[in-house]
Amino acid sequence: MRAEWLLAGLASGRVTTTYPRQRKQELSRHRWNSVPTMNGPCSDTACRGCSEVCPTEAITRGEAYGNAALRLDVGACIACGRCVDRCPEGVFSWAEAIDRAEVGKELLISTMEGGADHDG
Amino acid sequence: MTADHGIPADWDELEEQGMSARLARYFGHSLHIRHIDVGSCNACESEVLALSNPYYNFHRLGLFFTHSPRHADVLLVTGALTQAMAPVLRETYDAMPRPRLVLAAGVCALHGGVFANSSRFVGPVDSVLPVDAYIPGCPPNPYALLQGLLKAIRSREEVKSS
Amino acid sequence: MMQPQLAETLPWQGWRMHTRRDDVRDMIALVAQALAGGDTELLYYGFAPGDGEDSGAEPARELVAVTMDRSQREVIWRFGRCEAGHPEKSPQAYFSSPVSTPQSAMTVYPEFPSLASQYPGALWIEREMWEKTGCVPVGHPDLRPILHPEKVLPDPVARGSGTFHLPLGPVRADVTESGFFLFDTIGEQIMHMQPQLFYKHRDIEKLAEGMTAEDALLLAERISGTSTAAHATAFCRAAEQALGYRPSLQNERERMLFGEMERLYNHVHDFSQIASATGMTVAQAQFARAKEELLRLNAEVTGSRYLRGAVRLGRSASVDWERGAARLSAGLPAIDRRVRHFVRLLLHTPTFIDRLRPTGIVEREWAKAYGVVGPVARACGLAVDARSDCLRHLYESTGHACMTAEDAFGDALSRFRVRVREWDVSQRIVLELLPSLGMSTLVETELSLAADRGSMGIGVAESPRGRVSHVLFYKNGKVVTWGIRAASAWNWPVFGLATANGNIQTDFPIIDASFGLSYAGLDR
Numbered sequence: 001m002r003a004e005w006l007l008a009g010l011a012s013g014r015v016t017t018t019y020p021r022q023r024k025q026e027l028s029r030h031r032w033n034s035v036p037t038m039n040g041p042c043s044d045t046a047c048r049g050c051s052e053v054c055p056t057e058a059i060t061r062g063e064a065y066g067n068a069a070l071r072l073d074v075g076a077c078i079a080c081g082r083c084v085d086r087c088p089e090g091v092f093s094w095a096e097a098i099d100r101a102e103v104g105k106e107l108l109i110s111t112m113e114g115g116a117d118h119d120g
Numbered sequence: 121m122t123a124d125h126g127i128p129a130d131w132d133e134l135e136e137q138g139m140s141a142r143l144a145r146y147f148g149h150s151l152h153i154r155h156i157d158v159g160s161c162n163a164c165e166s167e168v169l170a171l172s173n174p175y176y177n178f179h180r181l182g183l184f185f186t187h188s189p190r191h192a193d194v195l196l197v198t199g200a201l202t203q204a205m206a207p208v209l210r211e212t213y214d215a216m217p218r219p220r221l222v223l224a225a226g227v228c229a230l231h232g233g234v235f236a237n238s239s240r241f242v243g244p245v246d247s248v249l250p251v252d253a254y255i256p257g258c259p260p261n262p263y264a265l266l267q268g269l270l271k272a273i274r275s276r277e278e279v280k281s282s
Numbered sequence: 283m284m285q286p287q288l289a290e291t292l293p294w295q296g297w298r299m300h301t302r303r304d305d306v307r308d309m310i311a312l313v314a315q316a317l318a319g320g321d322t323e324l325l326y327y328g329f330a331p332g333d334g335e336d337s338g339a340e341p342a343r344e345l346v347a348v349t350m351d352r353s354q355r356e357v358i359w360r361f362g363r364c365e366a367g368h369p370e371k372s373p374q375a376y377f378s379s380p381v382s383t384p385q386s387a388m389t390v391y392p393e394f395p396s397l398a399s400q401y402p403g404a405l406w407i408e409r410e411m412w413e414k415t416g417c418v419p420v421g422h423p424d425l426r427p428i429l430h431p432e433k434v435l436p437d438p439v440a441r442g443s444g445t446f447h448l449p450l451g452p453v454r455a456d457v458t459e460s461g462f463f464l465f466d467t468i469g470e471q472i473m474h475m476q477p478q479l480f481y482k483h484r485d486i487e488k489l490a491e492g493m494t495a496e497d498a499l500l501l502a503e504r505i506s507g508t509s510t511a512a513h514a515t516a517f518c519r520a521a522e523q524a525l526g527y528r529p530s531l532q533n534e535r536e537r538m539l540f541g542e543m544e545r546l547y548n549h550v551h552d553f554s555q556i557a558s559a560t561g562m563t564v565a566q567a568q569f570a571r572a573k574e575e576l577l578r579l580n581a582e583v584t585g586s587r588y589l590r591g592a593v594r595l596g597r598s599a600s601v602d603w604e605r606g607a608a609r610l611s612a613g614l615p616a617i618d619r620r621v622r623h624f625v626r627l628l629l630h631t632p633t634f635i636d637r638l639r640p641t642g643i644v645e646r647e648w649a650k651a652y653g654v655v656g657p658v659a660r661a662c663g664l665a666v667d668a669r670s671d672c673l674r675h676l677y678e679s680t681g682h683a684c685m686t687a688e689d690a691f692g693d694a695l696s697r698f699r700v701r702v703r704e705w706d707v708s709q710r711i712v713l714e715l716l717p718s719l720g721m722s723t724l725v726e727t728e729l730s731l732a733a734d735r736g737s738m739g740i741g742v743a744e745s746p747r748g749r750v751s752h753v754l755f756y757k758n759g760k761v762v763t764w765g766i767r768a769a770s771a772w773n774w775p776v777f778g779l780a781t782a783n784g785n786i787q788t789d790f791p792i793i794d795a796s797f798g799l800s801y802a803g804l805d806r
Contacts, residue, residue, distance in 0.1 A: 001627075001630060001631055001632075004627055005564055005627065005631075008564055008568070008623075008624070008627065009564040012568065012620075015174050015175050015571060016174060016175060016176070016177045016180065017175060017176060017177075019176075019263060019266060020266065020267070020270060026263075027263060030578070030581065031581070031582075031585070032261055032581045032585065032586070032587060033581075033585040033586050033590075033591070034256075034257050034260075034261055034264065035256050035257060055234065055497055055500055056227070056231065056232075056233055056234065056236065073231075074256045075227070075230040075231055075254055075256050076227065076230070076231040076233070077227060077256060077258070078227050078233045078234055078258040078500065078504075079227075079257060079258045079586075079590065079591075080500055080590075080591060081585070081591050085600075094585070098261055098263055098264065099261070099263035099264045099266065099267040100255075100256055100257070100264055100267070101253055101254065101255040101256070101260070101264050101265075101267040101268035101271055102253065102254050102271065103252065103253050103254070103271050103272065103275040104254070105230070105246065105251075105254050107254075108230075108254060108256055154453075155457045156453055156460070157458070157459050157460045157482070158460070158482075159460075159481075159482040159484055160459070160482070160507070160802065161504045161505065161506055161507035161802045162459055162506055162507040162508050162800055162801070162802045162803075163504075163507025163508060163510070163588050164507070165457055165458065165459055165507075166507065166508055166551070166588070167587075168457050169457045169570075170570075170573075170574055170577070172570070173567070173570035173571055173573070173574050174567050174568075174570065174571045174574075175571065175574045176574075185456065185457060187454075187455040187456065189453070199482065200484060202481065202482055202483060202484060203430075203432060204430065204431050204432040204480065204481045204482075204483065205432075205452070205460060205481050205482070206432075207432060208432075208452050208453060208460070208481070212453050233504075234500050234501050234504055235484045235486075235489070235504075237489060238484045238485050238486070238488075238489045239485055239488065239489075240483055240484055240485045241484065258504075258590070259507065259587075259588065261587065
């Protein structure tokens with residue numbers, strides 16, 4: 001019995017990640033829905049779809065942040081994926097850097113200048 | 121979004137080298153983490169526990185869980201801070217020796233998430249304790265937890281050197 | 283009085299469902315009588331929305347108890363109205379500083395006869411009801427506050443020379459949820475143990491009032507994070523019943539599959555915790571590895587490691603089943619081989635068996651009296667499994683069998699063995715279900731979220747820890763009252779009894795791991 005345990009403990013291969021070394025290779029294997037990210041500006045300044053479906057007000061848009069600007073606070077995001085499903089322009093997608101973490105709360109907020117006139 | 125030549129837009133840089141040297145300098149290559157659940161749904165605990173499984177094996181970085189806050193360098197807070205847990209969180213923090221780091225992990229600890237409007241919710245963790253790193257996600261996956269730890273250590277170094 | 287309607291569509295094929303209104307005394311007596319019979323189980327017990335809902339005057343005073351009679355195959359919603367007038371027994375009297383309960387200004391509280399005096403399974407439920415509303419369960423044997431652990435902690439029970447009182451928690455060893463335990467010990471022997479939970483009470487049921495079902499589903503997923511799919515499924519079934527919507531077979535099959543995927547990773551997590559508690563570090567690491575692989579499979583199929591967002595209201599999951607089925611059938615066998623190998627090694631290791639064998643015994647009578655569910659009940663030889671009673675029409679084609687322990691000893695080893703047997707059953711169900719998924723080309727009927735007349739529904743699912751049931755009262759497109767009974771809510775009161783059942787201090791981690799309870803599920 002003891003021999004079997006010893007064998008089992010020693011000979012079952014290595015699975016350990018090298019993270020944070022070779023971070024990109026490690027993370028590119030996983031497509032996990034961690035937090036959303038914004039890909040580009042939204043051209044439909046009248047649409048409020050994303051901010052309406054967001055259950056925790058992590059997405060806001062409107063005058064407070066520039067005319068059609070979008071503001072995404074992943075610190076308030078529960079990863080429900082509604083914005084990803086909802087946006088017809090595909091502004092939101094699941095982040096590929098699934099290991100997002102910041103030292104300041106404000107660093108979790110990103111804004112996107114809106115409107116077709118601007119080149120975000 | 122991924123450009124095949126390299127880094128996606130949401131990719132920031134993380135210094136990969138020198139982490140173990142830092143750990144050695146500040147915490148003797150052994151950083152002890154006390155986890156505290158202040159009102160989570162248990163998914164965060166499951167992810168925190170995953171750090172010690174063979175896939176992430178955070179012991180290789182010199183990181184360990186500890187039973188007592190008196191032995192802890194890091195307080196890892198998960199969950200929506202409830203009224204019942206608020207005094208317990210304070211006591212745990214006060215019991216820790218200095219220098220100490222506080223990590224808020226998961227949207228409930230950062231903001232409250234779906235529980236933000238609950239009558240029993242006190243507030244985000246940073247409204248009661250100074251927080252060194254914020255780890256978003258519902259729940260945050262183990263990679264994010266690792267990055268949060270590493271960034272908190274690095275930021276502490278920057279504060280020291282400035 | 284608001285008269286909630288039962289929807290015509292019943293998700294439980296072959297079952298009858300009806301409502302009864304009685305005087306509250308008769309109602310409690312009838313429920314207690316039915317529960318004593320043995321074939322009936324209590325699915326839900328709590329307050330129903332009262333007439334104050336429209337006038338805005340007074341909160342709920344009407345009791346509802348939903349019982350399920352397995353032999354008659356019927357579900358009865360029993361309503362009973364509380365009578366006015368009990369001058370004292372305010373929960374406020376126990377607190378030095380006031381807490382905000384709805385009737386804190388009132389001095390006269392309504393009363394109802396206690397069900398807990400006849401059915402111990404209702405002990406904690408009635409304490410909660412009393413503290414939330416001030417309505418007094420007359421005859422309750424242990425009426426103490428339960429929801430405010432920061433204000434009131436339990437007193438020791440065993441006293442006398444040589445007794446020692448050991449408080450443990452709420453912050454305790456390892457990465458665990460927060461809960462407090464008070465041990466009364468003599469030497470190593472545990473004489474009595476009282477758990478004090480609700481440190482993580484987030485008042486989810488109250489929070490959901492006025493929400494749409496879509497938004498409340500997000501809360502349902504976060505009641506107990508490691509039973510996400512089970513709670514979401516139970517909630518969706520309750521909401522769909524209230525809305526008069528019958529989910530497609532495809533939709534139900536997906537939910538069953540997610541439920542089994544959840545059971546697989548939870549059971550292997552419990553294996554890992556039991557191995558850890560008995561010092562079997564190799565097995566612990568190997569099971570933890572298997573758990574991570576299962577979580578990664580979950581994410582590959584649904585995008586979420588904890589199956590968040592997979593169960594949807596009135597819609598099928600947005601999953602590419604061709605790819606998902608391929609990944610699952612490719613990934614599972616290797617994990618299964620490893621888990622089986624280490625389970626076999628453990629069951630042939632005398633030191634492991636010795637630690638588990640007479641540890642933390644749940645007596646069969648306790649399990650019946652407290653309405654214990656899940657692997658804990660099945661380890662006592664009770665065939666309690668929602669998949670083989672009210673959900674049988676869904677599961678009978680999948681090769682599901684209710685797995686009770688062969689020896690029915692009710693101890694930690696029986697619980698371990700029940701989970702081992704269920705590990706096999708769950709995999710069989712997954713492999714049975716996979717080919718039928720993603721084949722349907724039927725366009726599903728659109729679910730309308732607006733139910734103008736008041737309506738109600740009950741949803742049941744079998745989580746890894748046992749049966750979860752959700753009761754939903756819905757009106758004008760909004761949640762009026764939501765009742766949640768997580769599996770652990772039934773099992774927690776027995777945990778203290780089993781811990782003090784002839785065990786010593788060092789048995790506690792093993793009992794803890796073998797129960798595999800969720801704190802968040804009870805606390806809500």
